[in-house]
Amino acid sequence: MLTMLFDALLGLGLVVAALGALWSRDLFRAVVLFIVFGLLVALAWIRLQAPDVALAEAAIGAGLTGALLLDAIGHLRRTPHPEES
Amino acid sequence: MNRARAYASVALSVGMAVMLGSAVLTREFPPFDLAVDLAEGIPRSGVAHPITAVLLQFRSYDTLLEIAVLLVAVVVALALRDPTPADESSPESVILDSVINTPVLTSLTMTLLPLMTMTAVYLLWAGAFQPGGAFQAGAVLAALGVLWRVSGRRTGPFAANRWSHVALLAGFAGFLAAATTTLLFGRPLLAWPSSYAGVIIVAIETVLTVSIGISLLGLFASAPAPGDERV
Amino acid sequence: MSAELWYALVGVVLVAAAFGAFMAHTHLLRRLLAFNIMGTGCFLILVGLAQHKRAPDPIPQALVLTGIVVAVASTALALILFRRWFAATGRTTLPEEDDV
Amino acid sequence: MTEAFVGASLLPLAIVVPLVWAVLALVRPRRRPTFLVLPGLVSWVTICAGLWWYTSRLGVLTHVLGAWPEPLGIALRADGLGSTMALLTSVIGSACALYRLWTPIDADASEAQRWFWPLFFMLGAALNAVWLAADLFNMYVGLELLGLSAVGLVAISGRANALAAALRYLFAALLGSLAYLLGVALLYAAYGSLALSSLAALAAPDTITYVALALITAGLCLKTALFPLHAWLPPAHGVSLTPVSALLSALVVKASFVMLLRIMVGVGVTIISPSLAQGLGALGAGAIVWGGWQALRHAELKMLVAHSTVAQLGYLFVGMALLLSGSAPELAWDGLMLQLVAHALAKSAMFLASGTLIAAVGSSRVTDLSGVSRHMPLALFAFGLSGVSLMGLPPSGGFSAKWLLLQSALASGQWHWAVALIGGGALTAGYVFRVLSASFKQGTGDKFDRTPLGWDLVSLLLAAGAIVVGVVATGPLAVLRIGAPVAGVTP
Numbered sequence: 001m002l003t004m005l006f007d008a009l010l011g012l013g014l015v016v017a018a019l020g021a022l023w024s025r026d027l028f029r030a031v032v033l034f035i036v037f038g039l040l041v042a043l044a045w046i047r048l049q050a051p052d053v054a055l056a057e058a059a060i061g062a063g064l065t066g067a068l069l070l071d072a073i074g075h076l077r078r079t080p081h082p083e084e085s
Numbered sequence: 086m087n088r089a090r091a092y093a094s095v096a097l098s099v100g101m102a103v104m105l106g107s108a109v110l111t112r113e114f115p116p117f118d119l120a121v122d123l124a125e126g127i128p129r130s131g132v133a134h135p136i137t138a139v140l141l142q143f144r145s146y147d148t149l150l151e152i153a154v155l156l157v158a159v160v161v162a163l164a165l166r167d168p169t170p171a172d173e174s175s176p177e178s179v180i181l182d183s184v185i186n187t188p189v190l191t192s193l194t195m196t197l198l199p200l201m202t203m204t205a206v207y208l209l210w211a212g213a214f215q216p217g218g219a220f221q222a223g224a225v226l227a228a229l230g231v232l233w234r235v236s237g238r239r240t241g242p243f244a245a246n247r248w249s250h251v252a253l254l255a256g257f258a259g260f261l262a263a264a265t266t267t268l269l270f271g272r273p274l275l276a277w278p279s280s281y282a283g284v285i286i287v288a289i290e291t292v293l294t295v296s297i298g299i300s301l302l303g304l305f306a307s308a309p310a311p312g313d314e315r316v
Numbered sequence: 317m318s319a320e321l322w323y324a325l326v327g328v329v330l331v332a333a334a335f336g337a338f339m340a341h342t343h344l345l346r347r348l349l350a351f352n353i354m355g356t357g358c359f360l361i362l363v364g365l366a367q368h369k370r371a372p373d374p375i376p377q378a379l380v381l382t383g384i385v386v387a388v389a390s391t392a393l394a395l396i397l398f399r400r401w402f403a404a405t406g407r408t409t410l411p412e413e414d415d416v
Numbered sequence: 417m418t419e420a421f422v423g424a425s426l427l428p429l430a431i432v433v434p435l436v437w438a439v440l441a442l443v444r445p446r447r448r449p450t451f452l453v454l455p456g457l458v459s460w461v462t463i464c465a466g467l468w469w470y471t472s473r474l475g476v477l478t479h480v481l482g483a484w485p486e487p488l489g490i491a492l493r494a495d496g497l498g499s500t501m502a503l504l505t506s507v508i509g510s511a512c513a514l515y516r517l518w519t520p521i522d523a524d525a526s527e528a529q530r531w532f533w534p535l536f537f538m539l540g541a542a543l544n545a546v547w548l549a550a551d552l553f554n555m556y557v558g559l560e561l562l563g564l565s566a567v568g569l570v571a572i573s574g575r576a577n578a579l580a581a582a583l584r585y586l587f588a589a590l591l592g593s594l595a596y597l598l599g600v601a602l603l604y605a606a607y608g609s610l611a612l613s614s615l616a617a618l619a620a621p622d623t624i625t626y627v628a629l630a631l632i633t634a635g636l637c638l639k640t641a642l643f644p645l646h647a648w649l650p651p652a653h654g655v656s657l658t659p660v661s662a663l664l665s666a667l668v669v670k671a672s673f674v675m676l677l678r679i680m681v682g683v684g685v686t687i688i689s690p691s692l693a694q695g696l697g698a699l700g701a702g703a704i705v706w707g708g709w710q711a712l713r714h715a716e717l718k719m720l721v722a723h724s725t726v727a728q729l730g731y732l733f734v735g736m737a738l739l740l741s742g743s744a745p746e747l748a749w750d751g752l753m754l755q756l757v758a759h760a761l762a763k764s765a766m767f768l769a770s771g772t773l774i775a776a777v778g779s780s781r782v783t784d785l786s787g788v789s790r791h792m793p794l795a796l797f798a799f800g801l802s803g804v805s806l807m808g809l810p811p812s813g814g815f816s817a818k819w820l821l822l823q824s825a826l827a828s829g830q831w832h833w834a835v836a837l838i839g840g841g842a843l844t845a846g847y848v849f850r851v852l853s854a855s856f857k858q859g860t861g862d863k864f865d866r867t868p869l870g871w872d873l874v875s876l877l878l879a880a881g882a883i884v885v886g887v888v889a890t891g892p893l894a895v896l897r898i899g900a901p902v903a904g905v906t907p
Contacts, residue, residue, distance in 0.1 A: 018330050018334065027346070041356055045363075048323055048360075048372075053380050056220055059221060060220075064224065064227060097335055102328060105328040108624040116618060117608050118370070136378050139375055142482060143490075151385055157561065157568060161567070162393070165400055277482075358601055361605075366604055366605050386557065404576040
């Protein structure tokens with residue numbers, strides 16, 4: 001019962017985080033939500049009994065991709081081309 | 086975002102959801118289970134952990150091509166930042182721009198450095214019989230490198246020097262050599278004799294870990310920085 | 317409903333939402349986010365559906381590991397091109413496509 | 417060592433050898449590593465020629481990688497189509513490599529072009545990996561390797577418009593391969609296998625299979641630039657370095673098409689409805705008309721040639737429609753195969769010749785070609801010769817291909833395709849003569865730059881190949897029928 005509740009909440013959380021990452025007005029917030037999304041997916045992989053994928057997702061999917069995207073946004077913000085928030 | 090575009094987006098989403106959802110919900114049970122073949126193959130694979138066995142035995146060719154994909158991404162990264170000889174006097178300035186130099190982060194990195202290195206080694210070793218392996222270990226190494234770089238070190242592991250170049254190529258080149266050598270003995274590509282398979286796989290995973298770490302870090306570190314407008 | 321099927325369905329919703337966003341956005345970073353979320357949804361479908369009413373299947377899990385590395389390589393490549401493009405033109409979208 | 421073993425060992429070598437040269441070229445990336453590249457080309461062509469010869473003698477060759485039999489492991493498989501495409505890849509690849517080696521080093525050229533060679537060999541390995549693949553997921557990895565190296569090659573010319581083209585190409589490629597991967601995920605869930613051979617035996621007409629095939633088709637059509645999903649192609653093929661344009665148009669877009677062909681004919685043939693196949697053919701006909709029309713009115717020479725690729729790819733989809741829904745699939749198969757081969761040769765020749773003309777005139781506009789006929793007769797002749805094959809005049813390979821497709825359409829009573837096939841030929845004649853007539857106009861000035869003789873030579877050889885394939889079509893066609901998954905086709 002408890003695990004079912006956990007699954008339900010996690011699934012919901014995944015969709016909410018994804019929608020936030022996809023449609024948030026602020027690009028920085030979108031990327032942060034994407035990293036949150038990656039960490040939540042790692043939990044989902046553990047529930048799917050895939051600890052290897054969970055490890056890779058947390059390190060690469062959330063961590064490295066997140067770092068790359070944050071770095072790119074920082075680059076956009078520092079450069080004097082005020083095109084996009 | 087104009088209204089028409091938003092409606093079109095919703096329509097595309099709904100269409101995709103209906104299509105995929107109907108496929109997922111009507112799926113019948115598959116006629117056979119590959120897991121049975123897999124369980125029979127594991128004892129001959131030289132590793133105990135099934136995922137590692139799939140990645141470096143049953144579908145090792147996929148992994149070989151995948152490392153090539155990673156290498157191509159790094160090559161393009163290098164090509165597009167490529168410092169011309171004239172620029173080599175100040176390669177650090179490119180990096181320093183993306184640095185967030187804070188004392189907390191610096192001391193954190195110093196603490197994490199041994200810890201993460203140990204984690205990477207552990208993951209690599211564990212991959213033989215439980216979750217872990219070259220990719221996870223390589224990712225931890227790369228994360229370490231990213232921290233190292235972000236905390237303001239100039240001599241990062243991906244300073245464009247000869248050693249990082251060697252480490253970058255070693256994984257793919259070593260894997261390719263190990264894959265091809267079997268042909269000389271009249272065996273198929275990647276068909277390592279089962280008595281040596283365990284050793285060979287550990288060796289490949291070790292070089293791959295370093296190469297994957299360096300490649301992932303290279304993708305991070307060689308992104309062109311602001312002010313670098315040579316196009 | 318098994319947990320596996322549930323996560324496969326979550327994957328369906330993720331792919332669908334991200335596909336719509338991919339087509340709607342012109343900002344290349346937003347498209348890249350959508351691509352990554354779509355990929356993750358695809359991986360959830362691959363593993364979840366294969367394991368539905370079955371023991372954990374290492375094969376799709378290994379495929380997903382491969383897929384994650386390919387995805388990060390593609391993302392990094394896209395970001396490098398994007399930053400070059402931005403440095404050269406100051407644009408965050410492709411030519412002929414208006415800003416959002 | 418048995419003959420069969422030697423033949424089967426050539427399969428992995430056709431992929432490994434270019435990979436080895438990619439590594440060698442990476443050790444110290446240089447702009448013109450002639451003495452590194454030449455042995456690589458020779459061994460590559462030798463291996464692929466050997467593979468083709470063994471396939472023609474022994475039939476379909478299989479190499480079980482790691483000695484793990486399918487479906488647990490992965491196999492490489494060389495049927496007639498696979499080994500012919502591998503041979504073609506090594507030959508056209510070598511021609512483009514020679515063109516590149518003969519290119520004078522421009523001091524202003526971007527340093528990024530030092531990385532041409534590793535990417536070039538990776539591209540060659542990826543192409544061979546796709547031609548010889550027999551596993552759905554392995555095809556995905558091969559296609560990604562191909563896509564990323566192709567995007568890299570477009571990007572390294574370094575100018576801003578090349579970056580835009582590379583980005584557009586990359587995003588289309590990413591979306592396309594993700595759609596493909598989704599389809600593969602569904603097929604694995606439905607059948608528990610990724611090997612094409614086992615899926616062919618299992619495929620059933622249920623919802624999940626249809627959705628999977630729809631996703632795979634959509635994704636691969638995007639990657640093949642089927643009209644109306646073609647918008648990414650002309651800029652990417654138009655702005656690249658000339659040998660890169662040639663490789664992309666001649667071979668790279670065909671990779672996703674061959675995958676689609678293998679899946680449609682192997683897995684889908686019994687469950688695809690004829691109307692669906694007709695739909696794909698209709699898009700192909702649309703491509704023939706739209707691509708031809710755009711080529712007729714485009715101001716820049718390389719963009720004209722790139723639009724011609726959009727049009728010529730349309731013939732492939734018309735051929736696929738005839739293969740899946742016509743009553744003469746064996747004729748459609750032959751026509752399709754010849755179109756693949758003849759277009760690859762003709763289009764690479766045309767791009768290389770165009771690059772030569774542009775370099776001589778110093779302008780990429782068609783109207784600036786006036787007077788070039790007297791100064792660049794060889795390049796112009798190569799252009800015209802490849803044009804003969806593209807528009808389908810006898811005795812070229814393009815003629816035989818279109819003639820076979822036409823016969824297949826008439827035998828099936830599908831007259832509408834005949835209209836598209838003949839109309840497409842007229843449009844092609846239009847844009848080829850547009851270039852030729854511009855070149856034969858009296859020039860205003862006589863300032864033409866000298867170009868290397870080697871450039872003319874490779875484009876002439878490729879164009880001659882496109883003609884010769886038509887003359888000796890029966891030989892290659894017999895090989896191309898080996899292992900063909902079509903009823904009534906026997907070698």
